[in-house]
Amino acid sequence: MVLIGKLNLNRKSLIVALTGAGVSAESGVPIFRGRGSMWENETARNLAGKSGPPWNTRGTWEFYEWRRELVSRCEPNAAHLTLVEMEDFFYNFYLITQNVDGLHHRAGSRKVLELHGNMWKGRCPRDGEIVDLPKTPLETIPPIHSCGEALRPHVVQFGEPLEQKTLEAALDLSRRAELFLVIGTSGVVSPARDLPLLARKSGAVVIEVNREPTVLTPYVTLSIRGMAAEILPKLWEDLKKTIN
Ligand code: OAD
Numbered sequence: 178m179v180l181i182g183k184l185n186l187n188r189k190s191l192i193v194a195l196t197g198a199g200v201s202a203e204s205g206v207p208i209f210r211g212r213g214s215m216w217e218n219e220t221a222r223n224l225a226g227k228s229g230p231p232w233n234t235r236g237t238w239e240f241y242e243w244r245r246e247l248v249s250r251c252e253p254n255a256a257h258l259t260l261v262e263m264e265d266f267f268y269n270f271y272l273i274t275q276n277v278d279g280l281h282h283r284a285g286s287r288k289v290l291e292l293h294g295n296m297w298k299g300r301c302p303r304d305g306e307i308v309d310l311p312k313t314p315l316e317t318i319p320p321i322h323s324c325g326e327a328l329r330p331h332v333v334q335f336g337e338p339l340e341q342k343t344l345e346a347a348l349d350l351s352r353r354a355e356l357f358l359v360i361g362t363s364g365v366v367s368p369a370r371d372l373p374l375l376a377r378k379s380g381a382v383v384i385e386v387n388r389e390p391t392v393l394t395p396y397v398t399l400s401i402r403g404m405a406a407e408i409l410p411k412l413w414e415d416l417k418k419t420i421n
Pocket of ligand 1: 196197198199200202203208209210211214275276277293332333334335360361362363364365366386387388389391403404405406
């Protein structure tokens with residue numbers, strides 16, 4: 178890859194990776210749109226139909242418990258693990274994820290901004306406290322906070338704003354990145370989709386890894402077609418050769 182040969186990275190370079198559902202697809206976690214999506218599963222469709230505001234209901238948690246149980250049987254794949262290797266190598270490597278499955282943490286990633294929250298956490302609608310809910314099945318559905326209020330999943334729902342502090346940190350990283358990887362996202366959900374565009378506009382080399390072209394493809398520096406768990410380890414091998 179000619180472009181990669183031209184990159185001028187060193188261990189202090191600021192590298193940012195944005196991931197979407199596609200990075201977990203080869204672990205067995207269904208994506209949200211298109212072939213292999215969660216909505217191909219009738220149980221998921223039925224459960225999602227009973228989930229809704231105010232989000233601390235039994236219906237919502239039954240849907241999330243179905244997803245949590247599914248993810249509990251999945252393991253991080255080679256794409257997740259490559260991102261950990263990159264974080265170990267670069268002093269300034271940051272991961273921004275739209276995924277709520279927690280697989281980046283399970284793989285060993287540490288500097289992770291979870292734009293859409295995490296399904297292994299609950300949040301109290303009354304006082305905003307965030308609590309870990311690492312075990313499935315839950316003891317009670319809905320789970321109850323120590324204050325007596327039913328918790329909601331600590332996950333951004335459609336139409337809800339992202340946590341301001343997390344979004345600002347993601348925007349700042351995107352503006353300053355030298356290399357920005359965008360992996361396994363359809364790029365249709367804002368504001369996540371704006372990050373690679375901002376990075377490109379700010380001068381980063383943006384490399385997309387996706388099994389198919391996306392709405393972001395025309396705007397990136399290089400788009401590599403394929404499965405993240407296959408492509409990412411190879412891309413990392415190629416990148417490593419260019420580092421001073
Ligand atoms: P999508 O389901 O919209 O897109 C998944 C992308 O991954 C698609 O572009 C696929 O082509 C690609 N893909 C699938 N398998 C792949 C593989 N093995 N290797 C590489 N690419 C692969 O998921 P997201 O873009 O993450 O929001 O969706 C964004 C947000 O929409 C999600 O975070 C979720 C959803 O509503 C919340 O939960 C708040």
